């Protein structure tokens with residue numbers, strides 16, 4: 001009877017979310033994953049039951065959608081759509097990245113903002129959840145076009161953000177260069193020099209290790225996962241997707257710890273380098289990203305030890321550990337089946353929601369170590385939190401200090417996930433653990449602050 005009630009509650013909740021958010025498949029996917037793990041927990045804890053906590057968390061506190069008009073190099077007027085989703089401010093100012101990519105829409109940013117709330121809670125730092133972006137395609141744009149677009153975007157966004165209100169950062173398509181242009185425009189319009197953005201350059205308030213932080217954090221988390229089965233990174237083979245900032249940090253740290261990275265990928269396909277991606281090949285990833293041409297194939301042209309597989313995903317490669325580090329929904333059920341058939345022991349997500357729900361369930365059913373991005377990629381935003389701290393105290397910490405804090409935070413997140421996610425047979429369900437641990441802190445703050 002009790003079980004039936006919980007199942008019914010989950011179904012009713014999802015039906016309501018579906019009805020209120022039509023045409024938002026990514027957002028629904030993210031909310032469903034949380035609902036199936038958190039609703040049973042709420043039902044079993046009377047302090048949270050009947051307070052509509054998850055309903056409130058799934059409704060953004062504020063959604064800002066705005067026109068971004070700008071002029072391209074040929075003098076043509078262009079119009080893009082800008083967004084900022086201010087999802088939840090129960091535990092701190094809204095915090096989360098800005099994504100510039102043609103796939104950006106309300107559904108994608110709502111899923112990202114929803115996940116960000118749980119992720120930021122897991123870091124233990126005082127940051128609420130937010131996300132923003134535009135359907136602007138940086139591919140093939142000149143530096144001046146990027147600058148004009150960033151200025152046009154910030155001209156509106158600056159009315160809604162601030163160091164105590166909402167602190168954006170980078171995401172796909174937004175790196176150090178874009179953050180610089182966004183910061184410059186904010187400072188010019190608001191006439192204040194504050195820590196309103198993170199991921200800043202070192203010369204104007206950025207933090208050491210922030211560029212590496214997401215990837216390093218993923219590997220520190222992966223290390224903890226492997227430790228639960230008495231294994232470590234050394235000697236393991238890794239399949240990594242993507243070739244952006246996150247993949248770069250992952251490759252760097254895995255190689256440093258004695259693992260071998262066999263693949264990276266782009267929208268054109270993946271490369272397989274049987275010698276491993278190490279040494280100057282890692283620096284080449286930075287060049288590849290900066291070149292703005294979006295082609296993984298160039299790696300195989302430069303390094304003949306690598307083979308290029310056009311139009312394919314790297315999950316068909318035999319590896320010990322898989323690290324999806326590209327984007328949402330890039331690892332499907334058939335990929336999960338292939339990875340498991342090839343003996344994968346651990347899947348550590350580095351992107352946000354890279355695995356589909358049925359792929360996740362397949363990993364869990366097969367008792368593969370599996371961690372969701374909201375736990376294992378939290379090192380990026382955690383180090384943004386450390387950048388905010390350094391800005392507030394007007395000091396810069398050494399890389400050793402930031403790296404040490406990052407590692408401590410990742411070990412803490414792993415412990416929180418294990419505490420809430422351990423099944424009776426000892427298997428850690430990191431999806432359940434991350435969702436519940438992330439939920440509890442936000443829920444406590446919301447309960448204390450009343451219905452606002």
Ligand code: GLU
Pocket residue numbers: 095096097098167168169170171172198352377378380381382384
């Ligand atoms: N975009 C990153 C994320 O998905 C970082 C956000 C931040 O540093 O605020 O967590």
